[in-house]
Amino acid sequence: MIRTEEMLLNVGPQHPSTHGVLRLLVKVDGERIVETEPVIGYLHRGTEKLAEDLTYTQIIPYTDRMDYLSAMTNNYAVVHATEKLMGLEIPERAEFLRVIVMELNRVASHLVWMGTYLLDIGAMSPFLYAFRDREQILDLFNELCGARLTYNYMRVGGVKWDAPKDWIGKVDHFVSYMQKQMKEYHQLVTGNEIFIQRTKGIGVYDQETAINFALSGANLRVTGLNWDLRKDAPYSIYEQFTFDVPVGEVGDLYQKYLCRMKEIDESLKIVAQAVANFPSEGKIMGKVPRVLRVPEGEVYVGIESPRGELGCHIVSKGKDKPWRIKFRRPSFYNLQILPTLLKDENLSNLVAILGGIDIVLGEVDG
Amino acid sequence: MNAEFFAFSLFSVFAIGGAVFFLNAIRVMHMALSLAFTFFSLAGIYLLLQAEFLAVVQVLVYAGGISILMIFGIMLTKPEESGASKSFQLHQWLSLIVVTGFFLVIMLIIYQNPIFAPTVKVYSPSVQSIGTTLFKDYAIPFELASILLLVALIGAIVLARKEQK
Amino acid sequence: MLGLIKGLNVTLKNMVKPKVTYNYPQEPLEMPDRFRGIQYFDPDKCIVCNQCVRVCPTDCISLTGKKNPDPNQKGKVIETYNINFEICILCDLCTEVCPTEAVVMTNNFELSTYSRDELFKNSEWLFANDENIRSENTLNPIPVKKPTGGTPS
């Protein structure tokens, strides 16, 4: 009886396509994957534990480093939870600035995903095009808050900086530029037969599985469920804007790609509306006491980060530091489905499926 | 002439050396590589005999064949399989006798065959003449041989399919 | 096949577009005014209020004060002021809380060194780091009494 030998392949933590330091113990039979075991924690810094010893303002720079591709959203999660617990009023101008930066950050994050995903699949140029366009967003952020990745922009009660002169105009200009670029991406990638071959019908899962694995974000919407916290549990001023939530039909990689590309379009729409209705003046900080003492109680807020539901659960004992803080980190939850998806797949699909989940290891490991 | 003789000696040594290595190697990959050496040296000897087509086809067929052999060798053998099975003394003597007998018979046939008489003219077939011979003069045997190979191929597939179930 | 040809067309078009890379080490990069580089520290302005030390999330600032040598003045003056730049995350909180703009951000970001020891910046180094100082820093200055006098001599 002829039999092939199973082989244990150690993918990562030093591997070009694990998007950081994820390690996968893959059992392969030829090129077919028998079993996968993700090993996480190589980037664990204990953000939640550290936060117990930090004041609410000091936590904000730490959240920058969780999902470092969309630091603005993380900032917002923690300040929003704190504000909710304290019952603070946020000035309108600050809310507009928050929405603009969060949506731009979503665009930047999806661009990174698109670029790196195409790189995983083997196309080189889309990666650099995506980074070229993302660079413009980073430049805008650099001008706004003085950093390109770890923004530390939001504060409990408002935002740190007002928009500099002409900044809003630059954002507006960027939106129209990006809308033009999207066409180019579609020409380059969306219709590419090899890309379609690599992604269509790969890594399929249905809605029930997605819900059972607590997936969120594009990973959930791709199965056809219209679930976007910006619509379903509105926060900030998202109710003022009109936008669609792109959903897929079958949960395959190609639909995920389309979903995220459409999300970029929708985000640009929101930014365009926010820029058009941007209040000409107003304060950027609400009335906040000098020392933040959060009343006793607990609060959970969930917001829609580019990767899914980013939750922040704060338990306060009335001190200036949280008694316990917990982040529901979407990448961590989304990663759980990986071993199920990889079973009996071809080894070449490993990177495609892993990339499709869109994890950020800073967030997975926390 | 001198260069030709030199090339012939080189190819012969490689061919025989490859065969000897093949017999002595323990790991499958070494064996396959020695086999490749033998075959490619033979191709070189064909080239010296002006049988260009034959030489090239020899390389073309066996380069692929040996790669496949290597793949099967890798996939179907365990990495640390030492073939150190001590054979009996008697066995070795017996093989020596049989091999010597075989060699003598072959030499006898070669020297009795009129084709290999030293007076024969070197005849270098062109691709065209090979084609004419194969597809005109010997068309039916050629087709029969290919059908035989096809049958073997399909048979192998059928056998492999059954085993999966 | 059509998609592939479209893609080839896009890459060919991009080939003649202007290049977007910076000639960075040869030409210095201009950062916007708000950029957060390494801090500048002005000992004369410091009132030793310790707020920056308290707000720093990574505890990288340490300072000591001493009594004002001028007996007529109340309060303290700074004696040592150190930033351990190995662990500073440039979060900008120290400049935000500083009521007197004694510690402010600069645009200098080329900070790599060959030794970790060099990353320990003392007040002399920080005071000498007086180029490209950011123009807007403290957002919520507390109305404090300006330390009167303290003639620099």
Next chain:
Amino acid sequence: MNTLLLYLGPVILLLIVLGFVTYAILAERKVIGWIQGRIGPNQVGPWGLLQTVADIVKLLIKEDTIPKNADKTLFKLSPIIAFVPAFVVLAVMPFSSQIQFTDIGVGLLYYMAISSITTIGILIGGWASNNKYALLGGMRSAAQMISYEIPLVMSVVGIVLTVGSLNLNDIVEAQQKTWFIFPQIIGFVVFIISSVSELNRTPFDLPEAESELVAGYHVEYSGFRFAFFMLAEYVYIFAMSSLTTVLFLGGWNAPFGFTFLPGIVWFIIKFSVVVFFLYWVRATMPRIRVDQLMQFAWKVLLPVALANIILTTLLKEVPFLTHYY
């Protein structure tokens, strides 16, 4: 004098090929850089001209590492087995009507046969490294190169039928009026796809797929041995582009009777176009998956190539077109 040339010629060719490889790598990086909005290497030498030289020097002075559990003999042997055929195939290439080393009757088959020996080198390298990624890369490479050799050979049968010879010189001579790219357009498409695959380049760069197999079969190689693999790859680009030029683009023949330029110049121009096309494709395409690759070879390319042969034989009998076939 003639004997001297006989021994000196290959040395000169080797130097030319090495020079080509040096600047092909630079050109590749430049072209891909431009496509991606970058300017490519520009630090070493004027306009980055010495970049590859610097890279090679770096590779030469690098520590030569051999993994502890590697099969040392084969590990050392495999770069040689991979490289030598790459250079040997150039012997039959007619660069112009004068510049050619040997003119053997079965030149086309010779190219196909010798180039397939490289597979053995790659497979052995992958196996001898005793690394799983390298092994997977080697296995993929063997499977891919064997599969794509068949459509590659089949796609040129149409030309062989038309010319009635396997000799590359005869093939070029036959293209004085029409290049074979026009009557043999189907064959050309199949040939280009298979040749990109034989070269292990994007979209068929599975043996060294960076994002999956890290670097594939040469993951454990460093320094000079790695340089040999790279050299083999780029010499094959040289060889394959030359072959494409000879088979489909009329070799040294001048188009439209523009004979004021010598044949070798026309050859270089056509050759450069083919090389640029390879770079361009590399900058655009994603990588195809390994099973799709095999399916594509056996289910699409091979039938198409066979159909092309039948079509050629049929058209050969059509009164008007027989001139072209």
